[in-house]
Amino acid sequence: MIKFNNIHLSYNGKEVIHNLSFEIKQGEKAAISGKSGSGKSSLFSMLLGFIEPGEGQITFDGVPVDAKSAWDIRKRTAYIDQDVSIGSGRIPDILDYVSGLKSNAHLDYTNKKFNDLLEYFELNSDLIGKNVEDLSGGERQRLAIVISVLLERNIFLLDEVTSALDIHLKKKVVDYFVRKEDWTCLVISHDPVWIDNPSVKVLKLEEREWKQ
Amino acid sequence: METVDISVFSLGLTFLLLAIPVALSLIFGFKLIKPLFHSVIRMSIQLVMIGFFLKYLFLWNNAFVNLLWLIIMITVAVFSAIKGSSIKIGKIFIPGFISFSISTFVVVFYMNFFVIPINNVFDARYLIVLGGMLLGNSLRGNIVGISTFYKNIKKDTKNYLYVLSLGASHYEALLPYLRESVQLALKPTLASMATMGIVALPGMMTGVILGGASPEVAIKYQIMIMIAIVVSTITSVILTILMSLRVCFNKYGVLQQDVFINSNV
Numbered sequence: 337m338i339k340f341n342n343i344h345l346s347y348n349g350k351e352v353i354h355n356l357s358f359e360i361k362q363g364e365k366a367a368i369s370g371k372s373g374s375g376k377s378s379l380f381s382m383l384l385g386f387i388e389p390g391e392g393q394i395t396f397d398g399v400p401v402d403a404k405s406a407w408d409i410r411k412r413t414a415y416i417d418q419d420v421s422i423g424s425g426r427i428p429d430i431l432d433y434v435s436g437l438k439s440n441a442h443l444d445y446t447n448k449k450f451n452d453l454l455e456y457f458e459l460n461s462d463l464i465g466k467n468v469e470d471l472s473g474g475e476r477q478r479l480a481i482v483i484s485v486l487l488e489r490n491i492f493l494l495d496e497v498t499s500a501l502d503i504h505l506k507k508k509v510v511d512y513f514v515r516k517e518d519w520t521c522l523v524i525s526h527d528p529v530w531i532d533n534p535s536v537k538v539l540k541l542e543e544r545e546w547k548q
Numbered sequence: 549m550e551t552v553d554i555s556v557f558s559l560g561l562t563f564l565l566l567a568i569p570v571a572l573s574l575i576f577g578f579k580l581i582k583p584l585f586h587s588v589i590r591m592s593i594q595l596v597m598i599g600f601f602l603k604y605l606f607l608w609n610n611a612f613v614n615l616l617w618l619i620i621m622i623t624v625a626v627f628s629a630i631k632g633s634s635i636k637i638g639k640i641f642i643p644g645f646i647s648f649s650i651s652t653f654v655v656v657f658y659m660n661f662f663v664i665p666i667n668n669v670f671d672a673r674y675l676i677v678l679g680g681m682l683l684g685n686s687l688r689g690n691i692v693g694i695s696t697f698y699k700n701i702k703k704d705t706k707n708y709l710y711v712l713s714l715g716a717s718h719y720e721a722l723l724p725y726l727r728e729s730v731q732l733a734l735k736p737t738l739a740s741m742a743t744m745g746i747v748a749l750p751g752m753m754t755g756v757i758l759g760g761a762s763p764e765v766a767i768k769y770q771i772m773i774m775i776a777i778v779v780s781t782i783t784s785v786i787l788t789i790l791m792s793l794r795v796c797f798n799k800y801g802v803l804q805q806d807v808f809i810n811s812n813v
Contacts (some may be wrong), residue, residue: 385800386709403799413714421706439715487714524766 337362337491337520338383344394345378353378356391358539365514365521367530370541376524377418380493395397411439415485416526418496420476422483424468431464433484434483443486453482456512458505475498492521498529510536551759552672563792581715586660602676611670618656618679622648625683634809640694640792647787651686651780652679663772667689681752681773685737693733693785698726701803709802718793718801726789733785734778741774750774 345353352375385406435443458479506529573580582722660669755767
């Protein structure tokens with residue numbers, strides 16, 4: 337489904353990714369770990385077309401990521417970056433904006449599913465009246481997860497999405513994604529709740545091999 | 549009623565007034581004397597030169613020369629707008645030039661064709677003077693609009709990329725930034741319109757009255773020019789931004805790294 341072939345990436349003349357290849361199949365749950373600056377987040381950026389690899393090719397369902405396919409890939413994936421950038425201002429305005437995008441016309445945050453998700457991820461429904469800036473780091477991460485689920489996509493690119501959660505909530509998040517068999521999840525995390533989960537295969541960037 | 553001319557000696561008396569800011573600067577240590585004289589001398593030389601130039605331009609009143617002069621004015625205005633926006637001139641000069649030309653020519657010709665009862669729409673007295681008023685007044689709005697648009701996207705890169713990741717089209721992802729920059733660009737003009745006549749007598753109205761026209765005529769010209777300024781500002785800002793997208797963003801919808809003069813913007 338998602339294939340990185342002989343990828344090289346440099347920043348300011350320094351090579352951060354050297355000849356990296358790996359593949360994620362549909363329905364797989366995979367965690368990528370590696371030290372800071374090893375280019376983990378750049379893998380998602382390259383897949384979504386935010387940056388281009390210096391060398392190598394990324395394919396998504398057999399189609400190379402390029403200036404045309406990247407726009408379609410973004411419509412099929414749900415991405416959360418490590419800073420949980422979901423915009424600023426009032427949460428209902430953000431939800432209105434997201435659901436107002438043509439590709440997300442089906443997103444309805446007033447329905448039962450939304451409330452069920454809030455409940456599952458232990459977010460108070462009062463949250464909806466708040467500004468994003470007033471949320472704690474953990475609340476932001478869980479709200480971003482709720483939005484990503486509401487997008488009704490089955491490929492998730494999650495960059496350190498459980499870093500601000502306590503162990504109980506981390507487990508709930510991991511369980512939620514792991515039990516969805518048809519969802520493909522590519523996660524960047526050092527967290528044992530992901531890495532030690534038997535359903536998640538792990539790629540350590542330094543060692544360049546998958547461990548199950 | 550004729551305008552009363554000011555003799556060169558009388559004009560010199562105006563310069564005597566500068567003794568007040570010079571004295572204040574000396575007393576309070578403002579260090580304003582050098583920049584003050586630099587600006588006053590530069591303004592005087594530029595205006596004397598343009599005065600002579602306009603005198604002959606009005607005398608010849610040749611359509612081709614008038615149009616050429618307006619194009620030169622547009623070129624200078626575009627340079628000034630881009631220079632104040634921290635964007636590289638090479639990136640948006642052509643989009644800016646086309647946008648400024650469209651907005652200026654459309655509005656000026658509309659006024660000269662349909663509003664002002666003149667026979668020659670290329671008449672220097674109207675084409676150049678109105679064009680100059682529009683360019684001068686929409687310049688600040690353009691600087692604010694263009695720089696706000698690009699700086700905000702750069703500052704807000706992560707949120708902008710998040711919106712793209714949600715499957716937004718390039719237009720959808722840019723729209724909030726376009727709205728904000730156009731609103732900011734128009735804010736000073738709209739604010740000055742709202743207080744016009746109460747807080748201050750606008751420049752054009754003052755000029756027309758000093759030129760010997762009645763206040764009724766001056767008011768009509770002032771209303772016309774303010775509407776023209778709003779229309780040309782909003783048109784030029786939007787067109788410049790839209791036409792610059794192709795050179796300032798890559799095909800993935802990501803802002804190019806080399807758009808700004810200073811990479812730390």
